[in-house]
C-alpha cells in the first residue's frame with residue numbers, strides 16, 4: 001500500500017540522509033535534581049571530560065556546515081545552566097547562523113538575570129519539564145519538594161524574558177490520568193508547544209512503569225483530539241503520525257474514528273471536559289507532526305562528544321573529537337541503518353507507515369536489544385504489502 005500525500009504529517013523538506021532537522025547537545029551531565037526518569041543519570045558535579053568551550057564552538061561550526069537551512073540546536077543536560085560558558089556557546093551558535101534553544105532544569109540556577117543574558121546571547125526558545133498536574137506527582141518525579149511551584153514560576157519568567165516556551169511531560173502508568181489537568185496547565189502557562197514523552201526504560205526511568213501498546217494508542221488518539229487546543233509533539237512515539245494519518249483517512253471517508261480507542265481514551269476524554277471547563281481555550285488547526293526519528297533527521301551529542309541517533313538509544317555512532325559531525329550523521333553504519341525502514345524487523349519492517357513512522361528505535365533497543373527490531377509500544381497490525 002502506498003500512502004497518499006497528506007498535509008496531516010509534515011515531511012522533512014530536505015534529504016534526510018544529508019542533514020539532520022535537529023541536533024540535541026548535552027552540554028553537561030551535571031544537575032542538582034534527581035529525576036526518576038533521567039536519561040542521563042545526572043550527577044551533581046561537571047565531568048572534567050566534557051567538551052570544552054573551544055570544542056563546543058568547533059561542534060557548533062560543524063553543525064552550521066550542514067547545508068542551509070541548518071539544523072535546529074537544543075542545548076540540554078543534565079542542566080545546561082550549570083555551564084558558566086553557556087552564553088558564549090549560545091552566542092557562537094547564533095553567530096554561525098544556528099537557531100539555539102535551551103532545556104534547563106528548574107533549580108536556583110534558573111534566574112531572570114540568567115534568562116535575560118541567554119536571550120541577549122541569541123537563544124530563542126526554552127523548554128521546561130512538567131510531569132504532573134499536582135505538586136505531589138511532579139515533585140516525586142523530580143526528587144525535590146517545591147519544583148512544581150518553581151516550574152510554574154519559571155514558565156512565567158521564561159515568557160517574560162521573551163522566549164518561546166515548550167513544556168515537556170513524561171507520561172507513565174501512574175501519571176497518565178493527570179494528562180487532562182496537565183493540558184490545562186500547559187495552556188494556562190502560555191506554552192507554544194507541548195512535548196509528550198512516552199517513557200523508554202533507560203537510566204532512572206527503568207524504575208517507572210511504562211504504558212502498554214493499547215494504552216499508548218489511546219493516549220495518541222487523545223493527543224490528536226487536543227491538538228486543536230495546543231501544538232503537540234510526541235517523543236518516542238512516532239506512531240502518533242500513523243494515528244494522525246489514519247484519522248485523516250477516516251475523516252475523508254466519513255467514517256468514525258473507532259480504531260484504537262479504548263477505556264483509557266474515554267476516561268481521558270471525560271476528564272478533559274472537566275479540566276477545561278471554564279478555561280478560555282482557543283481552537284486552531286492542528287500542527288502536523290514532522291517525520292523525524294532517531295538518526296533520521298535527529299542526532300544526539302553527549303557531554304563528552306559521543307554521537308548517538310537519539311538520547312535514549314545507547315548505540316555510539318561516532319565521536320566529534322575524532323570525526324566531523326557531518327560525516328558521522330551521513331556515514332555511520334547505525335545512522336544509515338536507521339534511515340532504511342525496509343530493514344526493520346517484525347511489524348515495523350512490513351508496515352505501510354514505516355517511512356513516515358518507523359517506530360521508536362529506542363524502545364525497540366531497550367526491550368529487544370536491537371535498534372532495528374519492531375517497536376513493542378505500537379498496537380498496529382500492518383495490512384501487509386511493501
Ligand code: SF4
Pocket residue numbers: 238239242347348349351352353354357358359360375378379380382
Ligand atoms: S508497526 Fe511500526 S512502523 Fe507501523 S505504525 Fe507501528 S510503530 Fe510505526
